[in-house]
Amino acid sequence: MESIELRGCSLDELIEICQEMGLKRFRAIQLFQWVQQKAVRSWDEMRNIGEVDRQTLSSHLHFHPLERVREQRSKDGTRKYLFRLHDGETIECVLMDYARTMTRDRHTICLSTQVGCAVGCAFCATGLEGFRRNLSTGEIVGQVLDITHYVRQEDPDFQVTNIVFMGMGEPLLNYEQVLKAIQLLNHEQGQTIGMRRMTISTCGVVPKIIQLAKDNPQVGLAISLHAAQDNARNQLVPMNRRYPLASLMEACEEYTQITHRRVTFEVALTSENARQEEAEALVRLLKGQLGHVNLIPVNPVVGTGMERPTSEQIKRFAQVLEDAGMAVSSREERGTDIDAACGQLRRQWEGE
Template sequence: MENIELRGCLEDELTEICLQIGLKRFRAIQLFEWVQQKAVRSWDEMKNVGKSDRHTLSTRLRFYALDKIREQRSKDGTRKYLFRLEDGETIECVLMDYARTTSRDRHTVCVSTQVGCPVGCSFCATGLEGFRRNLSVAEIVGQVLDITYYVRQEDPDFQVTNLVFMGMGEPLLNYDRVLKAIQLLNHSRGLNIGMRRMTISTSGVAPKIVQLAEDNPQVGLAVSLHAAQDAIRNDLIPMNRRYPLEQLMKACREYTQRTKRRITYEVALTSENAKREEAEALARLLKGHLGHVNLIPVNPVEGTGMERPDPEKIRRFAQVLEEAGISVSSREERGTDIDAACGQLRRQWEGELK
């Protein structure tokens, strides 16, 4: 009989399993709340579930927490985690805290969806290590749950408020599992993170962008654009050869027409591409699109040869877009003192093991 991952089960699925093995429906609700809301990491922490029932449940449900093997803390409060999975593979995720003027601070977790990445963007540390496999639903959700668990040891009232699926991997190439993870993380008996506080970031899987508009129009979308010309984008993001800009922008337009939600277009700026002509090409490409440009000074990553531009270049690049009527902002730098770029901590760890 199949052994199912507990952290990847919806409440209805747990109810069905409980009824199949002779347990009451309320056990499923208790189980779901212990795992998805209270973020416990073991059967023994479920205090109101009897030992006999826990044993019975463990014959049908696999319950394992991610193994935290490294944590880095930035002076700005950002925390970066390296987790080891059951098969020995490792993944990263990041917690970013932003103080707000309202009654609640914003706590954003950047989640990985794959071990490594098949896209191979030229500026990304994750892609340098290649692709290993997709993460399961339990492994995706587990990153948020385990960060919640660890932070609550210091702050019992801690709650994740925002999620971005833009850690290691291409979320839209693990589409079904990512959407189920979103269901779990949004559940009212779980962490209850609002759909509109979650964002999926993609390198440009055009058909899945259109499908996302149909399947979950509430979740935000960010597109890693980075260049406005196919010849340049082919080198930066090999995915562009499969889904060139014409096809990608058509999918983006369809997404905004269906959802009425604007897309965030991510543009990584280097000392080489932060030029006026690049900004002008970007403005032409995005004219008439419902979107916002987020300029990102590239993180220096050993092996890519790319360097970040100086602040004045970034300012001038943004000015060109603003003058063309394009909404634009520059990403607030977080965690630069702890190598916060996706894949850097994992590469460092694996290098130490060699």
């Protein structure tokens, strides 16, 4: 039997593997709970699995927790992690804590899905380093498990409540691994994170948007829009040359027809594009869409040459959208004092 990645295995897969090894079904359930629910980082922590069975399992299942290279903490509570993978590559992810809701605190993790990114959006630090490879399901899930492990050392009751696939990489270009990771994170014997509390952010991979609506209509969709006209978006989001705005808007309409869920349209605002005419073009583009606009002041990133808009520019831009009857919000700034933009910490560390 070839060596299989433990953190990327579903419960059904573990049951089958255990049966092939001559182990009982309950061993697979115990194993799954230790890994996916309790977020252990070693075989020795699995205390109700005997040493002989652990040796048998470890001979066929490889278990590579992510190595924490660096952790930065913001004054607002945001934590940014740089993790090293088993092959030496590095990825980033971010934990954002929000004030208590009616029932509990909200702990959101922003996950990476690739090492680097091939899309090359103009304002993104990740794209400056190019694309290395896709993450495996275990490496995607591992970000949640390892952050959970570390935070529980300080807060034993810590539980991730929300997931956003908005870190390094384009999630829909690693589609199968991302969807399997979602299933694992949702599992009732794992982290039990609700499907509707997970969101995939994409630059606009049109065929996969439609496929996502059919494969998992519970998961939220966010579109990294950033411009309302093709000539401008071609410069900001190179994927637009392959899937221009007309086809992207059609895909979003089909998504809402299938899922009955609204789409979040993300617009990165700079000192250059936060203008009234840009806002008016956005109103025209999104007319008739079931959606919500999220305005994101760009993080300052060395190498992009882009500057943040002023608070007044953001307010004026939002007002144009609100006057047109659109739902709009401005993303709360978090982690700017620790370089929370995707790819910044990795670039900084690799440059040392």
